[in-house]
Amino acid sequence: MSPITLKSYEDRIATHPSPLARRLLKIMTDKKTNLCVSLDVDTKDELLRLADTLGAYVCVFKTHVDTIENYTYESVIVPLVELSKRHNFLIFEDRKFADIGSTVKSQYTSGIFKIVQWAHITNAHALPGPGIIDGLYSGTKDINEERGLLLLAEMSSAGSLATGDYTDKTVDLARRNRAFTFGFIAQNRLGADDEDFIIMTPGVGLDDKGDGLGQQYRTVDDAVSGGSDIIIVGRGIFAKGRDPVTESKRYREAGWKAYTARVK
Numbered sequence: 181m182s183p184i185t186l187k188s189y190e191d192r193i194a195t196h197p198s199p200l201a202r203r204l205l206k207i208m209t210d211k212k213t214n215l216c217v218s219l220d221v222d223t224k225d226e227l228l229r230l231a232d233t234l235g236a237y238v239c240v241f242k243t244h245v246d247t248i249e250n251y252t253y254e255s256v257i258v259p260l261v262e263l264s265k266r267h268n269f270l271i272f273e274d275r276k277f278a279d280i281g282s283t284v285k286s287q288y289t290s291g292i293f294k295i296v297q298w299a300h301i302t303n304a305h306a307l308p309g310p311g312i313i314d315g316l317y318s319g320t321k322d323i324n325e326e327r328g329l330l331l332l333a334e335m336s337s338a339g340s341l342a343t344g345d346y347t348d349k350t351v352d353l354a355r356r357n358r359a360f361t362f363g364f365i366a367q368n369r370l371g372a373d374d375e376d377f378i379i380m381t382p383g384v385g386l387d388d389k390g391d392g393l394g395q396q397y398r399t400v401d402d403a404v405s406g407g408s409d410i411i412i413v414g415r416g417i418f419a420k421g422r423d424p425v426t427e428s429k430r431y432r433e434a435g436w437k438a439y440t441a442r443v444k
């Protein structure tokens with residue numbers, strides 16, 4: 181266990197090199213939650229309803245905004261940003277950028293989504309090399325609020341190619357710009373003992389083992405005791421037959437209990 185994982189979220193606020201991560205750690209401390217809910221729903225009504233009813237239990241809401249039917253900036257983003265202020269959570273657009281710097285800059289700043297305008301957090305594959313970080317970072321130039329990037333260092337899906345040397349090189353890339361690249365999507369603790377990267381872990385589920393399409397689930401305890409800082413949960417919370425409020429409370433409690441046991 182690295183010394184960072186034994187420190188409280190609150191203690192990490194003072195020393196973290198990323199302004200976005202400092203804001204996130206403060207929200208987690210204040211709201212006592214390390215739960216990120218993945219709002220993988222098809223309609224804007226459902227997205228906004230869940231963001232409102234579950235807002236109190238989460239530090240981050242993760243979106244795939246390109247899957248929302250009848251998307252418009254005014255009807256989806258404007259109210260979502262309003263809810264993020266009301267309930268004090270950050271928005272993470274799970275865009276998984278994967279192109280050359282110049283292209284990802286346009287994808288981040290332009291088009292119908294204008295992700296950089298509203299998503300506090302986004303993520304990218306390391307595959308294209310350092311230009312992808314430089315391109316995304318240059319897109320934040322005119323934004324007056326904290327923005328942060330997660331690199332996909334490991335994936336939860338069966339047979340993922342993001343392992344070993346690829347994962348190590350992804351960690352190296354993140355070191356280029358610690359004020360912007362504040363952490364990883366990963367299954368394990370990554371970085372040197374004294375480096376504070378925020379580890380966000382998908383593929384967490386208490387009742388399922390997989391989804392028949394490659395997803396693999398681990399328990400909350402397994403992820404957090406292994407060094408994960410934030411658990412990402414989607415279908416474990418809102419799959420058919422599950423009550424999202426009950427499940428959010430359950431995952432939040434499990435996540436906080438596992439974290440408290442770790443830092444004790």
Ligand code: 6AU
Nearest residue numbers: 218334335336337365382383395413414415
């Ligand atoms: O809990 P689930 O399986 O319903 O949803 C998991 C969510 C999905 C995936 O797109 C995403 O997490 N995800 C990611 C992310 C966040 O980048 C990486 C990964 O390795 N596995 C994964 O499931 O929205």
